[in-house]
Amino acid sequence: xxxxxxxxxxxxxxxxxxxxxAALEASRxxxxxxxxxxxxxxxxxxGSIAEVQTTMRIAHASRTPVVPRGAGTGLAGxxxxxxxxxxxxxxxxxxxxxxxxxxxxxxxxxxxLNGALNARLAQSGLWFAPDPASREISSIGGNIATNAGxxxxxxxxxxxxAVLGLAVVLADGRxxxxxxxxxxxxxxxxxxxxxxGSEGTLGIIVEATVRLRPIPLGGPVTIAAAFPDVxxxxxxxxxxxxxxxxxxxLELLDSGxxxxxxxxxxEAALVGTPLAGLAPGEAFVVAQCDDAGAxxxxxxxxxxxxxxxxxxxxxxxxxxGERLLGIRRAMHPAMAARGEVLIEDVAVPRSKxxxxxxxxxxxxxxxxxxxPTIAHAADGNLHPNFVYEGGEVPxxxxxxxxxxxxxxxxxxxxxxxxxxxxxxxxxxxxxELGPDVFExxxxxxRLFDPLGILNPGVMFEPAPPAR
Amino acid sequence: xxxxxxxxxxxxxxxxxxxxxAALEASRxxxxxxxxxxxxxxxxxxGSIAEVQTTMRIAHASRTPVVPRGAGTGLAGxxxxxxxxxxxxxxxxxxxxxxxxxxxxxxxxxxxLNGALNARLAQSGLWFAPDPASREISSIGGNIATNAGxxxxxxxxxxxxAVLGLAVVLADGRxxxxxxxxxxxxxxxxxxxxxxGSEGTLGIIVEATVRLRPIPLGGPVTIAAAFPDVxxxxxxxxxxxxxxxxxxxLELLDSGxxxxxxxxxxEAALVGTPLAGLAPGEAFVVAQCDDAGAxxxxxxxxxxxxxxxxxxxxxxxxxxGERLLGIRRAMHPAMAARGEVLIEDVAVPRSKxxxxxxxxxxxxxxxxxxxPTIAHAADGNLHPNFVYEGGEVPxxxxxxxxxxxxxxxxxxxxxxxxxxxxxxxxxxxxxELGPDVFExxxxxxRLFDPLGILNPGVMFEPAPPAR
Numbered sequence: 001x002x003x004x005x006x007x008x009x010x011x012x013x014x015x016x017x018x019x020x021x022a023a024l025e026a027s028r029x030x031x032x033x034x035x036x037x038x039x040x041x042x043x044x045x046x047g048s049i050a051e052v053q054t055t056m057r058i059a060h061a062s063r064t065p066v067v068p069r070g071a072g073t074g075l076a077g078x079x080x081x082x083x084x085x086x087x088x089x090x091x092x093x094x095x096x097x098x099x100x101x102x103x104x105x106x107x108x109x110x111x112x113l114n115g116a117l118n119a120r121l122a123q124s125g126l127w128f129a130p131d132p133a134s135r136e137i138s139s140i141g142g143n144i145a146t147n148a149g150x151x152x153x154x155x156x157x158x159x160x161x162a163v164l165g166l167a168v169v170l171a172d173g174r175x176x177x178x179x180x181x182x183x184x185x186x187x188x189x190x191x192x193x194x195x196x197g198s199e200g201t202l203g204i205i206v207e208a209t210v211r212l213r214p215i216p217l218g219g220p221v222t223i224a225a226a227f228p229d230v231x232x233x234x235x236x237x238x239x240x241x242x243x244x245x246x247x248x249x250l251e252l253l254d255s256g257x258x259x260x261x262x263x264x265x266x267e268a269a270l271v272g273t274p275l276a277g278l279a280p281g282e283a284f285v286v287a288q289c290d291d292a293g294a295x296x297x298x299x300x301x302x303x304x305x306x307x308x309x310x311x312x313x314x315x316x317x318x319x320x321g322e323r324l325l326g327i328r329r330a331m332h333p334a335m336a337a338r339g340e341v342l343i344e345d346v347a348v349p350r351s352k353x354x355x356x357x358x359x360x361x362x363x364x365x366x367x368x369x370x371x372p373t374i375a376h377a378a379d380g381n382l383h384p385n386f387v388y389e390g391g392e393v394p395x396x397x398x399x400x401x402x403x404x405x406x407x408x409x410x411x412x413x414x415x416x417x418x419x420x421x422x423x424x425x426x427x428x429x430x431x432e433l434g435p436d437v438f439e440x441x442x443x444x445x446r447l448f449d450p451l452g453i454l455n456p457g458v459m460f461e462p463a464p465p466a467r
Numbered sequence: 468x469x470x471x472x473x474x475x476x477x478x479x480x481x482x483x484x485x486x487x488x489a490a491l492e493a494s495r496x497x498x499x500x501x502x503x504x505x506x507x508x509x510x511x512x513x514g515s516i517a518e519v520q521t522t523m524r525i526a527h528a529s530r531t532p533v534v535p536r537g538a539g540t541g542l543a544g545x546x547x548x549x550x551x552x553x554x555x556x557x558x559x560x561x562x563x564x565x566x567x568x569x570x571x572x573x574x575x576x577x578x579x580l581n582g583a584l585n586a587r588l589a590q591s592g593l594w595f596a597p598d599p600a601s602r603e604i605s606s607i608g609g610n611i612a613t614n615a616g617x618x619x620x621x622x623x624x625x626x627x628x629a630v631l632g633l634a635v636v637l638a639d640g641r642x643x644x645x646x647x648x649x650x651x652x653x654x655x656x657x658x659x660x661x662x663x664g665s666e667g668t669l670g671i672i673v674e675a676t677v678r679l680r681p682i683p684l685g686g687p688v689t690i691a692a693a694f695p696d697v698x699x700x701x702x703x704x705x706x707x708x709x710x711x712x713x714x715x716x717l718e719l720l721d722s723g724x725x726x727x728x729x730x731x732x733x734e735a736a737l738v739g740t741p742l743a744g745l746a747p748g749e750a751f752v753v754a755q756c757d758d759a760g761a762x763x764x765x766x767x768x769x770x771x772x773x774x775x776x777x778x779x780x781x782x783x784x785x786x787x788g789e790r791l792l793g794i795r796r797a798m799h800p801a802m803a804a805r806g807e808v809l810i811e812d813v814a815v816p817r818s819k820x821x822x823x824x825x826x827x828x829x830x831x832x833x834x835x836x837x838x839p840t841i842a843h844a845a846d847g848n849l850h851p852n853f854v855y856e857g858g859e860v861p862x863x864x865x866x867x868x869x870x871x872x873x874x875x876x877x878x879x880x881x882x883x884x885x886x887x888x889x890x891x892x893x894x895x896x897x898x899e900l901g902p903d904v905f906e907x908x909x910x911x912x913r914l915f916d917p918l919g920i921l922n923p924g925v926m927f928e929p930a931p932p933a934r
Contacts, residue, residue: 102709102818125711149651158651160660161628176903182814183846184616184625184884186664187892187899188908188926193627193660197653214711218760242569244592244681292760293685347649351569379650417651425654432654436643440914441655447910459655 018043027087030074033340040081049206057173068200070142073134076422078199104212110141126212129156147197149418154378160196167207171449200455202448219294222321223287225310226274230254233283234354236308237377249288251328256372264334342386346408347417350380359407367400381417421459472529485510494554497541500807507548516673524640532923535667537606543889545666571679577608593679596623614664616885621845627663634674638916667922669915686761689788690754692777693741697721700750701821703775704844716755718795723839731801741778809853813875814884817847826874834867848884888926
């Protein structure tokens with residue numbers, strides 16, 4: 001049967017069907033460190049909506065699972081080969097179909113990289129605001145499939161706020177279009193929002209109409225600050241928000257993170273920053289203000305930091321700002337240099353940030369693991385990092401993560417702020433949602449994908465095989 | 468049977484069940500001018516979530532239709548008595564349960580008026596941004612049920628962007644909670660967004676956690692301008708956006724609207740405004756800038772208006788600004804003074820604003836009706852007004868509206884930007900959505916409300932009676 005499916009794909013799609021070992025192997029992984037148990041049946045690289053539809057028609061008729069995949073930068077195992085599946089890799093559908101400056105929108109294929117769209121837009125003075133830390137390598141289709149957040153979304157919104165409309169191929173190969181080219185519109189249920197963040201389990205996003213914004217004029221002015229401990233740093237961030245200040249970026253790094261970054265970059269990289277001569281246990285915050293009031297806002301942010309016990313440095317120089325932010329951006333490479341990294345993604349209400357940092361420290365101590373943690377402090381989203389040796393995530397790390405998830409939910413938050421549920425967090429989904437909402441969510445899945453062929457095992461535990 | 472249902476409601480809910488004529492009559496209408504054919508079975512005015520659940524359990528067991536209703540200010544017939552229905556009037560559930568300044572959120576019951584929440588927030592420097600023109604009389608539950616827009620949403624987003632979480636009673640009486648208290652969160656499908664704008668057809672909103680924003684500092688600076696004709700005014704508004712200017716308010720009134728307002732307010736009210744001495748055919752735009760750069764932005768907006776042929780007046784005085792905006796706000800009373808008003812609600816991409824105004828004029832001429840039209844110009848949302856004598860909307864007005872809807876959709880827009888589908892626009896829903904999306908929407912409805920008891924006839928044509 002599976003051989004027949006492959007033959008049929010080849011007959012109808014020719015060279016879009018890729019069977020070489022390297023491609024099949026590559027599709028087993030994303031950036032989570034998790035690796036699928038098996039290779040897929042085939043990788044299909046469609047060049048058009050019609051080829052996506054053909055793939056889905058063949059898959060539907062043969063009940064073959066399909067894993068939609070973009071740039072493969074996911075952090076939750078949401079787009080990796082599952083047994084007997086076709087991996088539908090849309091990364092080659094990467095054309096920017098339209099930029100409409102008057103209506104401040106772009107129409108893009110799903111494989112367009114976030115950074116590529118912004119590079120193309122630079123001359124127009126417009127900008128696609130969602131900015132996952134992976135923006136240079138992640139695709140807009142993937143940003144939408146996970147409702148990606150990023151550093152700027154407390155001020156500029158998550159991906160959902162930037163999606164006006166979608167073209168989606170359904171499980172049976174039909175093409176639908178949701179939404180519109182207008183900012184407002186309330187005809188019927190908001191399927192555009194429902195599909196945003198659905199992790200490839202409801203349909204294949206093949207085109208998106210996204211909202212653009214004017215690039216903020218003024219700034220950036222960057223403020224970096226060192227604090228005696230992470231609680232003081234968290235309190236300082238909460239105080240910034242309470243003072244009604246709205247920096248575009250507000251990133252917090254605990255002492256474990258800074259130690260790893262200092263090792264990775266070398267002490268020289270920290271000279272002239274508040275991190276030079278940092279004492280053990282100290283924490284670091286970097287903020288950036290933009291817009292017309294950037295300079296005044298930055299002065300006010302620095303004052304709040306100093307009142308909270310911070311040693312600050314403020315600069316309106318773009319290169320200097322990039323250098324300060326670069327410390328934050330070095331986090332992932334610094335961790336990756338030490339082994340495999342599991343990057344977690346809890347979010348809590350802003351006011352609970354210090355409490356959550358405290359809890360993570362206690363959990364780490366209890367389980368004997370170090371958990372360097374950074375936070376998008378303006379929206380309460382924390383990324384605790386677990387480093388381990390290659391292979392599967394060890395059980396004691398999952399035990400620590402489990403405690404962390406439950407703490408976040410108890411504090412009014414969530415187990416995933418922006419990475420998605422994928423495979424890695426599905427076992428906690430029902431706990432956070434409760435049985436009635438979980439049942440409705442499964443109903444939504446069945447409505448869009450009655451045969452269960454779209455990304456099985458993602459978000460929900462896999463169903464027993466169909467007979 | 469229906470008598471039994473009423474007896475059961477009384478037995479379990481006592482004085483929350485209202486049967487007096489005035490209440491039953493009042494529930495036949497909203498602000499659309501449409502009137503239900505019959506009175507409902509009863510009006511229930513619950514004081515608690517538990518009473519809503521009791522009502523739904525009784526309704527579910529007896530398959531009695533339920534019409535959720537808030538302040539009754541809807542403009543699409545979405546919350547009016549349907550035959551044999553219980554009207555579930557939640558306007559008495561109007562407590563502000565919590566305001567959390569640190570986390571910038573409020574938890575409210577659905578009957579809280581939009582304006583009442585903002586009055587309560589004034590001292591905190593925070594603000595609930597969704598601002599339908601009806602904000603003083605419309606409830607937050609209703610704002611959410613219709614995903615209300617308003618004057619400010621090109622800059623500050625529609626209601627969906629301000630809803631973090633909901634408590635909802637399902638058709639069978641179960642209570643669910645969706646969303647969370649954090650800005651970010653991607654566990655499972657976004658049911659909060661799906662329920663926002665669902666017009667009471669999926670569940671009863673009994674509590675909402677809404678996002679607050681800091682009140683913008685700086686401004687308002689108001690700019691009013693008169694233009695030779697509506698196309699020049701529309702082009703000027705498009706030019707403001709193209710210049711990357713982002714006034715909080717950008718309202719356009721065509722000559723028919725101004726004429727009605729001038730009659731209603733009297734010429735004296737226009738002295739000292741660009742409308743004094745207005746020539747026939749001229750159109751009017753009023754803009755308001757806020758935030759740190761308000762004054763500079765307002766100067767730039769005025770320059771764009773003047774370059775486009777406008778006679779402008781700019782003022783940083785709050786009272787003067789209110790007076791200029793008051794001209795726009797007089798639109799509804801001015802129209803209502805002439806008869807029943809059907810306020811339509813098409814939206815088009817900003818760049819098509821002039822074309823849509825032209826089309827409305829042509830449609831009016833063809834059908835022999837005057838259609839005074841105003842627009843939230845920054846988001847392309849137009850409100851064409853039809854005046855008629857009491858009773859049902861005459862057929863020739865619907866014929867004109869029908870042409871208007873089709874034109875808006877052809878231009879990449881929608882038949883309703885912010886009022887909702889309700890009863891009045893359900894016959895056009897499938898046309899805009901297309902058959903496949905319409906079928907999915909009906910599937911969503913069946914998933915949440917398998918017996919079809921929630922607001923039957925709203926959004927979708929009523930099903931044939933169950934046997």
